[in-house]
Amino acid sequence: MNVHIEGEGTVSAGEEKARSASIRDVARAADVSYQTVSRVLNGHPSIRPETKQRVLDAMADLRYRPNQAARALVTSRSQTLGVVLGSRGEYGPSSSLAALEDAARERGYWVNSAYLRDTRPETIAAAVEHLRRQSVEGIIVHAPQVRVFDVLAELDVDIPYLGLHSAERGIAELAEDQVHGGMLATEHLISLGHAEIVHVAGPQDWIEAESRMQGYLRALSDADLPTRPPILGDWTADFGYHAAVELSRRLDFTAVFAANDAMALGMIHGFRDLGIDVPRQVSVVGFDDIPLAAHAWPPLTTVHQQFAGLGERAMAALLRAIGEPDVPTDAVSGMNLEPSLVVRESCAVAIAAKR
Template sequence: MNVHIEVRRVNEAGEERTRTASIRDVARAADVSYQTVSRVLNDHPSIRPATKQRVLDAMEELRYRPNQAARALVTSRSSTLGVILGSRGEYGPTSSLAAFEDSAREHGYWVNSAYLRDTQPETIRAAVEHLRRQSVEGIVVHAPQVRVFDILAELDVDIPYLGLNTAERGIVELAEDQMRGGKMATEHLIELGHVEIVHVAGPQDWIEAESRMRGYLHALSDADLPTRAPILGDWTADFGYRAALELSHRLDFTAVFAANDAMAVGLMHGFRDVGIDVPRRVSIVGFDDIPLAAHSWPPLTTVHQQFAGLGRRAVTELLRLINADDAPPLLASVEPSLVVRASTARAFGHQ
């Protein structure tokens, strides 16, 4: 393209500075109306290919970048999704968010996020307002506590939103997968002949912890085995280590199901330090299948979660909410699966 326009202005000091090109600058360079440029930006089907290419060439020549905020006002579409995070740094949420962002980009959307430092109503309200100011079209809530969703319901959020880990205002199948995974882990231990099984759970009021605990209890109930009060942990390997030291004083069990891999690795470390063999004396199952799980000693039997699939599923479901699409989605399964490694064996005394 031979036309070149330099858009300049003079500031108060008399210095000449280049300014950002506008839609009218693009129209002049392409010799079309600014309405035609707008139609090109919005991919209107009535534009002839040659005209569209001329406008695109002018945009490239002028380094024109559409003003997303202005486009949102005109089209009511910002091509932006929001995420509210109740925890960060953990492998699961980080992996799901990365997949969510990748899938959003494939659908032409950007992602803005807001992290909750606590679960006070004003903090949650501020997160929603922050995302609303970004003109997000929908919000995914990856928050662990039930009360976050209770507060969101009270706020009467007028933007489509869903939760990744709750059946209420969320993806029911994904919430059920947590319980199914906990049941799967416990059933594996039962099949190996374990009768006395301890559960080291996650923190109270965390949705995943509650769901995995329910799976554990259902499996014991179905097998008509005795239940124990779960030990409430904090997801850390340090807690698992301390729990192992305490449990070693009363070896009235042969297996432990830990609600996440970090606590499971800590348990194995603690038992090893006091001379308790894993898995010949105590079998251990974790949950999540973090990369470290395959390289712990012994390698950890665990429930593998489809974190990437969960993120992609969230985008699909959120866009269905935004577009009010009632058609059934064609989605790949994100069900958990059991990965059997060397941390589990036949129950002690049942070799």
């Protein structure tokens, strides 16, 4: 059998099979229109049995496999979900994305992601439109800034979407986990006798930074201890290093809770360079439990997050939102998803702060 491809001469059926056959290739082989092939894929009742069989035979001969778009045409389900990412490269976002993808694959879905290089409304709108063009059935927004959700509300997104750490338009228990983690870190320092505790927060307007700071403030309030204005950082070890240098000029504190491990490790480095002993003079706690945290000197006490469990919980919530059957409300009830404190050697019993 010869198959003619317009503009490219004639190729043999064997050559046709060597590449991925398209719906038009099937139409040519079956001597029907590609609209007829689409109707066969869609189970349209108007197709005569002999025509349908001819199309199916052509599909088998060419080893045709419907692509994602064709499957969506047949089932009205793309089995694809979208993730909007507000940051990448850091351990937390990377681990969360991997957990989301793993959870989706376990339920038969693929994940497409769109990274926001900035938070301008047009950038956010373009990311959502990109995912919509992939026929995603729902979107998880792993973007840390509050303003991202403000823009999404104005866009009137017409498919389900959930914020990974947004209490207002998302999964409230995940947002509360961040608050709880901040409390764990601060309460540990309080239990060691620290009363003057500095908090180095993440960037302003970042949801996770705000939640962890709220945990810090709650713990101090519950213990009736004084609060200090948080230092707004940028999540980097370089910022932590320079913050330690500046804080060392007054040293009117005995402990630091840094909102992520990178800043905490940078602070330990800065204190060490200035001859300040961690933990005997200053105790330091981080957040995330990155792989390097256990190998710092001293090994870093930090808050560990269950990223795999977070991904499973978020994916289950989104699938329920899009009407996926067989996703029980207690899909992750047996998993311990709360953050936990990992105690290492960067904290010690408080000594009196220098005045």
